[in-house]
Amino acid sequence: MQVQVVDYTAKDAPEKFVQSLRETGFGVLINHPVKQDLVESIYKNWQSFFNGEDKHNFAFDPKKQDGYFSPEISETAKGHSKKDIKEYYHVYPWGRIPATLKDEILEYYQLTSALAAELLDWVEKHSPADISANYSEALSNMIKDTPNTLLRVLHYPPLTGDEEPGAIRAAAHEDINLLTILPAANEPGLQVQQQNGQWMDVPADFGNLIINIGDMLQEASAGYFPSTSHRVINPTGKGSSKSRISLPLFLHPRSEVVLSEKHTQASYLLERLRELGVKD
Ligand SMILES: O=C(O)CCC(=O)C(=O)O
Numbered sequence: 001m002q003v004q005v006v007d008y009t010a011k012d013a014p015e016k017f018v019q020s021l022r023e024t025g026f027g028v029l030i031n032h033p034v035k036q037d038l039v040e041s042i043y044k045n046w047q048s049f050f051n052g053e054d055k056h057n058f059a060f061d062p063k064k065q066d067g068y069f070s071p072e073i074s075e076t077a078k079g080h081s082k083k084d085i086k087e088y089y090h091v092y093p094w095g096r097i098p099a100t101l102k103d104e105i106l107e108y109y110q111l112t113s114a115l116a117a118e119l120l121d122w123v124e125k126h127s128p129a130d131i132s133a134n135y136s137e138a139l140s141n142m143i144k145d146t147p148n149t150l151l152r153v154l155h156y157p158p159l160t161g162d163e164e165p166g167a168i169r170a171a172a173h174e175d176i177n178l179l180t181i182l183p184a185a186n187e188p189g190l191q192v193q194q195q196n197g198q199w200m201d202v203p204a205d206f207g208n209l210i211i212n213i214g215d216m217l218q219e220a221s222a223g224y225f226p227s228t229s230h231r232v233i234n235p236t237g238k239g240s241s242k243s244r245i246s247l248p249l250f251l252h253p254r255s256e257v258v259l260s261e262k263h264t265q266a267s268y269l270l271e272r273l274r275e276l277g278v279k280d
């Protein structure tokens, strides 16, 4: 099965959407409640932020993990040796946020977090009974009042030709969290790996909302929901001179939430951040 594009307002949307998640790790929504003019305004305003120098006043805090991550310290995907060609900013409601960008980005954070709870209810409702029996609490409850959900504003700069050979915008990886909610970026490049190993473009028409499964939902569902590998490939031709902005919201349970016999949110996250080289 390929990633399905599902009309959020359709009666059978929950079932179709969860089936796409189960079979591909991804699902795409149209006619969803995330306003496109808000997304476009965020892209424009954060592009200016990344183009400027003020970002250096918000250098990331290794303990709290909020703030600006420069291309020099940007992450290296698990199992890869080259850094991704990207810079990004980690937004948490409790963290540092540039004053002029704050209200808008927090509005977006709240709006998508609320939608996320609904989508987790869809996932739960369409989980087989023997799988949902293992959820330590309702999936949507796992993110209730969580301080851990992370909104990452990503900037992939135009290519200069001086990139390290073999480096790409985002090397193949799986997300760490429960679900990721990602509005289509302003430029193409996002691909998902299919079961046969082949890479496919994710349907990314401007206005689409892309949702994918992360490792924590895979862990909590004993593998029923697969956290699939995805990547962002480098542009060619005219696209090479363009920036790409994207805005994934990584849904994280509260720290004490039990994911499986082996892991809580906190123990799982620590293990993964160490692997990424962004935590001591
Ligand atoms: O930029 C994108 O489209 C995807 C980014 C991504 O997969 C990530 O940051 O985990």
Ligand SMILES: [Fe+2]
Residues within 6 Å of the ligand: 173, 174, 175, 230
């Ligand atoms: Fe990702």
